[in-house]
Amino acid sequence: xxxFTGKKGxxxxxxxxxxxxxxxxSKLAEEGAEIGFTxxxxxxxxRPRNERRLRQLVDxxxxxxxxxxxxxxxxxxxxxxxxxxxxxxxxxxVLHSIAFATLxxxxxxxxxxxxxxxxxxxxxxxxxxxxxxKRARQILKPGxxxxxxxxxxxxxVIPGYNMMGICKAALESSTEYLAHELGPQGIRVNALSAxxxxxxASSAVGEIDMxxxxxxxxxxLRRPVTHDEVGKMGMVLLSDLASGTTGETLHVDGGxxxxxxxxxxxxxxxxx
Ligand code: 0WD
Numbered sequence: 001x002x003x004f005t006g007k008k009g010x011x012x013x014x015x016x017x018x019x020x021x022x023x024x025x026s027k028l029a030e031e032g033a034e035i036g037f038t039x040x041x042x043x044x045x046x047r048p049r050n051e052r053r054l055r056q057l058v059d060x061x062x063x064x065x066x067x068x069x070x071x072x073x074x075x076x077x078x079x080x081x082x083x084x085x086x087x088x089x090x091x092x093x094v095l096h097s098i099a100f101a102t103l104x105x106x107x108x109x110x111x112x113x114x115x116x117x118x119x120x121x122x123x124x125x126x127x128x129x130x131x132x133x134k135r136a137r138q139i140l141k142p143g144x145x146x147x148x149x150x151x152x153x154x155x156x157v158i159p160g161y162n163m164m165g166i167c168k169a170a171l172e173s174s175t176e177y178l179a180h181e182l183g184p185q186g187i188r189v190n191a192l193s194a195x196x197x198x199x200x201a202s203s204a205v206g207e208i209d210m211x212x213x214x215x216x217x218x219x220x221l222r223r224p225v226t227h228d229e230v231g232k233m234g235m236v237l238l239s240d241l242a243s244g245t246t247g248e249t250l251h252v253d254g255g256x257x258x259x260x261x262x263x264x265x266x267x268x269x270x271x272x
Contacts, residue, residue: 002032003239008088010036010080012069012132013097013149016053018199020149021097023231024238028093029061031235036065036087038080064088071098071128081135093238094136096148099125099201101163106205108162117163125167126174133178133189142186145238148175150191150249152257160207172249179247188246190237195225195253217266220255 009028013021014037028035037058042048054066064087069080084091101121105113113121129148136146153161154168161168172191179189196202196211215224233252236242251257 002030003235003241004028004031004033004092007032007092008034008036009091009093009095009238010038010065010084010136011095011097012038012071012128013095014039014054014057015050015200017057018197018227019097020194020197020199020227020230020234021095022057023227024095024097024147024234025058025231027231027235028238031239033093034064034088035061036063036067036084038067038069041068041070041076071131072123074131077131077135081139085139089139090141091136091139092141092144094132094140094144094146095234095238096129096132096146098128099149099164099167101125101167103204105163106161108160110162110166113163118166121163121167122170125164126170129171129174130178133182137182137185137187140185140187143240143243144187145242146178146182146187146189147234147237148189148191149234150175150193151196152193152251152253154193155249155257160205164205175249176247183246188242190242190246191249192230192234192237193249193251193253193257194230195219195251195256197225197227197230215254215256218256218259218262219253220258220263223254225252225254 011021011025039050039054042050067080070076102117105117133146150168150171153165154172175189175191195215196208198208202208212224230252
């Protein structure tokens with residue numbers, strides 16, 4: 001029997017096989033979870049690329065719910081949760097693995113971010129968690145769990161992360177407020193702060209190879225983390241193994257976030 005046998009939930013944010021949401025999904029499925037999925041709406045209904053990519057990954061799990069969902073659209077989110085209630089009744093978990101900012105705003109500088117760019121990035125990358133939690137609490141069972149994805153750039157200045165860092169700070173604060181509000185209902189809300197991984201979203205942030213090198217040099221484990229490691233911890237936070245944990249931002253980053261200065265061997269490597 002798996003950790004998720006008899007448990008059901010929704011996953012928002014699989015774009016392709018590199019998506020963090022996909023790696024968490026694989027672990028959830030291995031543990032027996034029944035999962036419904038949403039994908040970003042396709043611009044051209046004749047060529048449903050987002051839906052096709054998602055289906056290629058998840059069809060073998062025979063999901064009862066696959067829908068498009070634009071988290072900027074309240075009516076669309078309502079449709080997803082209405083359908084989820086019809087399909088599953090109550091659910092046990094929700095994974096929110098969604099972020100977006102225009103390239104211009106990701107490149108920075110932050111002081112050049114437009115009002116519209118700020119609203120867009122905050123809406124998709126932060127407000128969407130609140131919007132999902134509002135609906136999810138109506139169908140989540142006591143003991144249920146909501147998980148979102150964040151990055152160190154929300155706690156510290158990471159040059160190059162710019163507007164998304166501000167979104168992640170707001171997302172982590174939202175996680176805490178939601179944890180406080182949903183806790184009495186027995187619902188946990190946590191954030192997983194992952195080290196850099198090559199995905200569609202991170203390719204937009206840029207300098208991903210340099211970030212990998214940084215984690216190799218500075219993190220206590222002296223290496224970047226893997227999709228699989230992030231997938232495992234995502235599954236754990238959504239499971240009963242984490243039943244006493246809420247409002248937490250948990251790092252899966254090889255310990256990078258604890259460092260306040262470079263380790264001694266970083267200078268030796270440079271001197272070579
Ligand atoms: O290094 C990384 N890749 C890290 C990512 C390190 C730490 C955290 N994260 C975070 C991201 O900021 C994001 O919150 O993890 C989350 C997932 O990111 P990912 O797996 O790196 O990226 P990706 O595979 O691109 O999934 C993000 C998805 C979108 O993908 P695209 O690339 O098509 O924009 O967010 C979804 C979409 O599927 N998305 C939306 N979903 C619904 N409505 C919307 C929207 N309006 N916009 C984007």
